[in-house]
Amino acid sequence: MARLNSFHHPAQGWPSAVGETVRFSGAEAHHMLAVLRTAPDQIVRLFDGLGRVGLFKVQKTDRNTALLEAVSLESHPAQDTGVTLAIGWGKSKRRDYLFEKLVELQGLGVAFWSAARSQGQMPDTPKESWRDKCVQAAKQCGNPLLPTITVLPAGLGGLLDFARGFDRCYVAWESDEADRPLTPADLSCGTSLIVIGPEGGLEHDEALALLEGGFVPVTLGQSILRWETAATYCLSLGWFARQGDK
Known part of the structure; x- marks a missing residue:
């Protein structure tokens, strides 16, 4: 057919x-x-x-x-296991790529937050064009569930408040203090929030505040990744982790 x-x-x-x-x-x-x-x-x-x-x-x-x-x-029931990304805002033409991969790899959602190294003005609410990109990706790949898209107010404080709704919270940190790799096993059960900094990464004080808030520091490997590469990497780990449930 x-x-x-x-x-x-x-x-x-x-x-x-x-x-x-x-x-x-x-x-x-x-x-x-x-x-x-x-x-x-x-x-x-x-x-x-x-x-x-x-x-x-x-x-x-x-x-x-x-x-x-x-x-x-x-x-199709809503997923009770999956990845939500919290990405530091930045001026980027690559957000469309993010929305496409978010849908294809069945991420639960993405939240944008204003980090110390964020560039550009973050909108107060999600743009309709972002949702349209998700719809187009879902039409192409067949995913029946659209991800949530959130814009978090109040910077780091808003991110910490948002994190309370998740079973596990991780921060991808380019630091010698983050020597534990993120693995599929970390994402195999429950809802997981993964923080990714903007271009230029997180300030040290931001990372420490997240650790004090209960986030687990993880590394995504030896290469310094662009944010959209880091996002796709995390979504792919979450996708792989759920394949045993199919």
Whole structure:
């Protein structure tokens, strides 16, 4: 069977049973109809980003909307084990890459925080374009769950408050004081938060404050990694750690 085209449908209005119909509109519907020229009687895949996925038959279309009938529905539970990254904010054109890998490797989320060496003005709230990048990645790779995206206020204090919601907390620190490597076993059970500094790394005082807050210092190896490489490395370890549960 050929791979079905996949589209994001908001959780609001999701059908509760096979045979129910939904009226599909907005940017995703425009892509389905105007770009991919989806016709009546074709089958498409929809997902809501919260774990619900379905196959839908196109009943009717007009220029901007489509009436879709649910052919099959399934639900995927939220992950109780996974990695969330806390990344020091910086001016970067590589955030799109981060969102793509975050979805592909099924990370739970990312939080941006303002570190001492952060550059540029961090927005007060997540940008809609960030979520759009996650949606596009999920359509491509088939992940039914969209990651959370958070912007933390109050710098280091906000990060420490945020960390209270996790089972394990690690800080990737480029220092001789961090000689313990991060391993898949560290990420194999429960929710894990991993702090990655901005370009230039963490200030020593920041790292010490995180250690005092209960974070475990870890090394990502001998090379000094760009933040997006460090992020992908951590996500890959988390992905590998969960493969035994498949």
